Structures are given as structure tokens and as C-alpha cells.
Amino acid sequence: MPVIPSLTRPTGRLNRATMQHYLDFEKPIADLQARVAELRTTADSGSLNIDGEVKRLEAKSEKMLRDTYERLTPWQKTQVARHPDRPHFKDYVAGFVEDFMPLAGDRGFSDDLAIIGGFGRIHGRRVLVMGHEKGDNTESRLRHNFGMAKPEGYRKAIRLMKLADRFGLPVVTLVDTPGAFPGIQAEERAQAEAIARSTETCLQLKVPIVAAIVGEGGSGGAIALSSANTVLMFEHAIYSVISPEGCASILWRTADKAADAAEAMRISAPELKKLGVIDRVVAEPVGGAHREPDAAIAALGKAISDELGKLAGVSGEKIRLKRRAKFLDMGK
Amino acid sequence: MNWFNNVRNRIPFISKRSTEDTLWHKCRDCNQMVFTKEYEENLSVCPECGFHGRIGPSARFLQLFDDMSWEELPAPKVKEDPLKFRDQKKYVDRLKAARSATGESDAFVNARGQIKGQDAVIGVQDFAFMGGSMGLAVGETFVRGARAAIEAQCPYIVFTASGGARMQEGGLSLMQMPKMTVAVEELREAGLPYIVVLTDPTSGGVMASYAMLGDIQISEPKALLAFTGRRVIENTIREKLPDNFQSAEYLLEHGMLDMIVERSALRDTLAQLIAFLAPSKQAA
Ligand SMILES: [Zn+2]
Numbered sequence: 001m002p003v004i005p006s007l008t009r010p011t012g013r014l015n016r017a018t019m020q021h022y023l024d025f026e027k028p029i030a031d032l033q034a035r036v037a038e039l040r041t042t043a044d045s046g047s048l049n050i051d052g053e054v055k056r057l058e059a060k061s062e063k064m065l066r067d068t069y070e071r072l073t074p075w076q077k078t079q080v081a082r083h084p085d086r087p088h089f090k091d092y093v094a095g096f097v098e099d100f101m102p103l104a105g106d107r108g109f110s111d112d113l114a115i116i117g118g119f120g121r122i123h124g125r126r127v128l129v130m131g132h133e134k135g136d137n138t139e140s141r142l143r144h145n146f147g148m149a150k151p152e153g154y155r156k157a158i159r160l161m162k163l164a165d166r167f168g169l170p171v172v173t174l175v176d177t178p179g180a181f182p183g184i185q186a187e188e189r190a191q192a193e194a195i196a197r198s199t200e201t202c203l204q205l206k207v208p209i210v211a212a213i214v215g216e217g218g219s220g221g222a223i224a225l226s227s228a229n230t231v232l233m234f235e236h237a238i239y240s241v242i243s244p245e246g247c248a249s250i251l252w253r254t255a256d257k258a259a260d261a262a263e264a265m266r267i268s269a270p271e272l273k274k275l276g277v278i279d280r281v282v283a284e285p286v287g288g289a290h291r292e293p294d295a296a297i298a299a300l301g302k303a304i305s306d307e308l309g310k311l312a313g314v315s316g317e318k319i320r321l322k323r324r325a326k327f328l329d330m331g332k
Numbered sequence: 333m334n335w336f337n338n339v340r341n342r343i344p345f346i347s348k349r350s351t352e353d354t355l356w357h358k359c360r361d362c363n364q365m366v367f368t369k370e371y372e373e374n375l376s377v378c379p380e381c382g383f384h385g386r387i388g389p390s391a392r393f394l395q396l397f398d399d400m401s402w403e404e405l406p407a408p409k410v411k412e413d414p415l416k417f418r419d420q421k422k423y424v425d426r427l428k429a430a431r432s433a434t435g436e437s438d439a440f441v442n443a444r445g446q447i448k449g450q451d452a453v454i455g456v457q458d459f460a461f462m463g464g465s466m467g468l469a470v471g472e473t474f475v476r477g478a479r480a481a482i483e484a485q486c487p488y489i490v491f492t493a494s495g496g497a498r499m500q501e502g503g504l505s506l507m508q509m510p511k512m513t514v515a516v517e518e519l520r521e522a523g524l525p526y527i528v529v530l531t532d533p534t535s536g537g538v539m540a541s542y543a544m545l546g547d548i549q550i551s552e553p554k555a556l557l558a559f560t561g562r563r564v565i566e567n568t569i570r571e572k573l574p575d576n577f578q579s580a581e582y583l584l585e586h587g588m589l590d591m592i593v594e595r596s597a598l599r600d601t602l603a604q605l606i607a608f609l610a611p612s613k614q615a616a
Contacts (some may be wrong), residue, residue: 180540182559187558187559187578191540191559196513196540199509200513200516203517219497219506220541223509227509227510227513239503241499241501241505242499247499252420257419261419264415264418264502265415265417265502266502267503275504277506327513328514330504330510331411331507
């Protein structure tokens with residue numbers, strides 16, 4: 001079950017001095033940064049003493065940031081993965097997709113903006129790129145339904161994948177969803193069937209499909225776009241069969257044990273790599289993708305381009321069979 | 333209650349509690365108490381209200397295969413407890429408890445036999461085994477079932493019953509969704525029917541994969557069939573849901589099923605479907 005994001009900024013607090021959102025576990029770093037900012041504004045410019053103190057504090061805060069992010073717990077990663085300032089679909093497209101041409105609609109019911117997709121070029125190679133868009137302010141979050149797709153979203157994805165398949169364009173998906181939308185309309189239009197068919201379509205393609213879990217890979221809502229030849233995952237993203245809160249409320253009978261559930265389910269990229277669920281971990285800048293979005297976006301673009309390169313020139317039938325074999329062997 | 337006590341007292345060495353449990357069945361829907369024997373003879377359907385009770389693999393095979401005879405396919409060996417998972421209990425202990433309670437090694441069992449003279453492989457998910465949850469064992473058993481059907485060139489008929497993915501296997505349980513879908517693809521390519529019978533209850537990741545990919549989608553009456561559970565939806569949208577929401581009847585109304593078939597008519601219906609769909613060498 002997905003965790004429904006609230007309309008307000010979901011986590012942490014705003015540091016007014018630096019205008020950055022800090023997560024709760026980043027409090028010591030936030031305090032240091034605030035102190036640095038304060039010194040800077042109150043200092044007589046050119047005072048050597050103050051300059052020295054600022055430098056010392058900055059070095060300390062940088063080290064603290066690096067140390068913290070090297071040792072993030074799965075629950076802390078969950079918060080980073082959901083960070084409101086983390087790059088979203090539109091940022092990745094702006095960063096590494098040239099000539100993006102969005103395509104709309106499922107041809108049956110509507111256009112679900114929780115999933116965006118279209119033609120584009122990645123490092124010169126033409127692709128069909130699609131993914132969940134969460135939105136980044138109240139208005140756009142509502143418009144994109146926080147990245148929680150309805151059946152029509154998955155049916156649009158199916159349509160686009162089949163289109164790509166017919167014209168020989170590799171498919172690139174960027175996964176970032178708390179889960180498929182849980183609501184009456186979604187159920188009455190067969191959410192389960194839409195997800196099942198989308199997964200099935202991923203598995204039928206004779207073109208390569210490369211998926212990247214960029215934020216939250218929430219359960220069925222994710223797998224519908226990530227049953228791919230190659231699955232990349234950002235270092236601090238999470239990929240999970242149920243949200244840690246959902247798992248905790250079922251198995252521990254309280255959502256307060258979400259941190260334990262996150263740990264137990266092994267939802268982090270390095271652990272999923274070990275289990276063979278994902279194929280490659282993409283490193284994030286120190287302090288997470290939201291601190292240096294440009295660097296993170298470029299790193300992802302390069303990794304996707306690499307993986308597309310490895311699959312280029314392989315026959316369609318082989319692409320499909322290799323993808324199948326990978327999932328058949330999963331967990332063996 | 334005198335006659336009841338008399339009956340109970342005539343059975344030696346059984347505590348009052350377990351006598352009540354074994355002799356009587358309480359219907360989950362209408363709460364009527366009926367004799368277990370009468371209930372089971374009625375295919376575990378409540379004689380009072382017609383509610384279809386949950387049944388496991390053996391009862392299902394017994395009701396469907398010719399001459400009450402079938403060959404159970406061996407349970408595959410899979411990695412056990414790949415995450416070394418523990419919540420308040422260890423996952424391995426939950427597995428042990430489920431095994432001793434059901435006598436099965438996991439929540440899905442296949443058997444090969446005949447339905448009115450026509451070959452079929454039937455796979456049955458067992459809700460009594462950890463809520464029928466889908467993990468490595470369920471995924472691998474399903475693949476073996478599909479392949480047994482391909483080998484025998486016969487349909488694969490799957491009875492679903494599950495709360496969803498097995499959380500104790502984390503991401504690996506999620507990966508069973510594409511894995512089992514590959515097996516469905518193999519059946520399609522072999523030109524063999526894949527028939528799904530949804531039974532009470534089926535939900536979550538099971539619903540969102542092989543349970544909705546049947547060439548023919550059947551359900552037993554009044555089965556609870558959902559992607560997202562009712563409580564989660566109510567908490568999200570804070571609205572009262574329609575009474576028949578997520579029932580088999582609701583799904584039929586919304587185009588998700590071909591038919592609702594009562595348990596007493598299932599064998600005939602399946603036999604007819606196989607006759608229509610089986611490869612031509614078998615078809616009558
Ligand atoms: Zn009843």
C-alpha cells in the first residue's frame with residue numbers, strides 16, 4: 001500500500017538562512033549551516049577570525065554530511081527518496097533528453113498526468129522515455145496526483161511501449177511513485193488489470209527497456225514500468241513491495257515501526273543489487289540528488305546511455321528472451 | 333443445547349473446544365452454524381446463504397478432477413528466507429507454523445488430472461498458508477504448473493486466493509509478478525488456455541499480475557476481489573464505499589470478469605471451456 005503524501009511539504013523543516021529543506025536526521029548539519037550563514041551575515045567583512053571560523057565550520061559540516069550519507073539507514077533513505085527537492089521526471093527530461101516530444105492519452109478514458117511519456121533522444125539515441133511525475137508544488141502535485149497513476153496512466157504506458165516496439169525505439173522508464181492510486185475510480189476501472197497488462201507489455205517488447213528507480217519504487221505501481229532488461233537504481237532511492245509504513249502496520253501492528261520494516265525488507269539499492277533485483281546502482285552526489293541535482297541528473301543520463309549502448313544491436317528476439325530469463329531466475 | 337452436548341459427549345478424547353470447532357462450521361457471511369459434514373458435502377458452500385467458503389488445494393482437486401484422482405506435482409525447492417526476515421516473529425517460524433497447520437510446503441499447489449476426460453493442470457493458491465501470500469515458492473510453483481501444462485499440451489487452470497505479496501521476501505516477492513507473467517506468456521505462445529478462477533479473497537500484487545491475465549476470467553460468487561484494500565481506500569478518500577464494492581459481482585458489472593460460477597457448476601463450466609479452447613487434437 002502506498003503512503004499518501006500530504007499536500008504540504010512532506011518532510012523536515014525549512015532552514016530560513018540557507019533556504020534548504022533539512023530532514024530530521026540532518027538536524028546537526030542544519031544547525032552548523034545555520035551558524036555559518038549567521039556568521040557570514042553578521043561578520044565585518046574581511047575579519048580574519050571570522051573567515052577562519054566559517055571555514056572550519058564549513059569543513060566540519062561537509063564532513064558530517066558525507067559521513068551521514070555514507071551510513072544512511074533504509075528508513076533515512078526512504079526520507080531522502082521522498083525529499084520534496086529531489087529531481088523529478090521533468091528535471092531528468094530537461095537534463096538529458098533532447099527534443100522531448102510528449103505524447104498523451106490512453107485512447108479510452110483520459111490522459112493521466114501521473115505518468116508522462118514521449119519521444120526524445122538520449123546522447124543522440126532516439127528513445128521512448130516515460131515515467132512517473134510527482135510534481136513539485138501544491139498545484140502541480142495535485143495535477144500529477146503525486147505520481148500515483150490510475151488505470152488510464154498504465155494504459156497510456158502500454159500504448160506508448162507498443163508504439164515504441166513497432167518503430168524500434170528503445171524504452172526508458174523513470175520510476176518514482178509511492179504506488180498506484182488507491183481509490184474508487186481506480187478500482188472500478190480495473191487498476192489491477194492495468195498494472196498486470198503493463199508488466200506483461202514490458203515483458204513482450206522486442207526493443208530494449210531500461211528502467212531507473214529514481215526516487216520511490218512503490219510496489220505494483222513501479223513494477224508495471226520496471227520489468228526491464230536493465231534496472232538502474234539511484235544510491236538513495238528505495239524499491240519496495242510495500243511502503244515501510246504499510247509493512248509495519250501489518251506485521252508490527254503500528255506504523256511507528258516503519259524504520260524496522262524498512263530495514264527488514266531490504267529496500268535500499270546496495271541490498272537489492274546483492275539480491276539481484278536490480279542491476280546497477282547509480283551513485284548520487286554527497287548529501288543526495290537534491291543537493292546537487294545537475295550532477296545527479298547527468299550521472300543518471302550517462303548510466304542510462306551506457307546501458308542502452310550495451311543493448312544496442314542485439315536482436316529483438318534475444319532482447320525479449322534475455323529479459324524473460326532474468327525474471328525467471330529471480331531469487332535463484 | 334442438550335442434543336448438542338449429547339453429540340459432543342459421545343465423542344471421546346476430544347476437548348469441548350475442538351469438538352465445537354470440528355463438528356460445526358460457522359458461516360463467515362451469515363454466521364449460521366451448520367454441521368461440518370453437511371457443509372463439506374455441500375462443497376464448503378453455506379447451505380443457508382450460499383456463501384462460498386475458503387478451501388485449500390486438496391478439497392479443490394477432489395471437487396474437480398475425474399474419479400477423485402489426480403497427480404500432485406512436486407513442490408519446487410526454493411531459497412528459504414532469503415532476507416533473514418524477522419518482525420515480531422521470525423519468518424522461518426511463521427513458515428514452520430503454516431506448514432504444520434496446512435500440511436503443505438507453501439501457498440500454491442499444482443496437480444495434473446482430467447476434467448470430464450480432458451487433461452488439465454490445476455494450480456490452487458491456499459489462503460490458509462500465510463494468507464496465500466506470493467513469494468519465491470508460489471512464483472516457482474506457478475511457473476512449474478504452466479510448464480507442466482505445456483508439456484501435457486493442456487490448459488492451466490489457476491485458482492487464486494491471496495492477500496498479496498509476501499512482505500517477508502521483500503523485493504524478491506515483487507519480482508514474482510513479472511516472473512509469473514513470463515509463465516503466462518509461455519502458455520500463450522504454446523497456444524494453450526490460461527483460465528483464472530478468482531476465489532475469496534484475492535488482492536494486492538496477486539490481483540495486479542497473474543490473477544488478471546487469464547484468457548477467461550471466472551470468479552466464485554461474492555468473492556472479495558481488490559487491488560487496494562477497502563480500509564486503505566477509505567482512509568485515503570474518506571468516503572463511504574458502495575456496499576458491493578470489490579465483490580465478484582462488482583467486478584463483473586465493471587467488465588473485469590467473464591462470468592461468476594457457483595462452485596457446484598465449476599466442473600461443468602471448466603469442462604465446457606476446455607472443450608472450446610483446447611488444441612484441436614483434443615477438442616471434441
Ligand atoms: Zn451462510
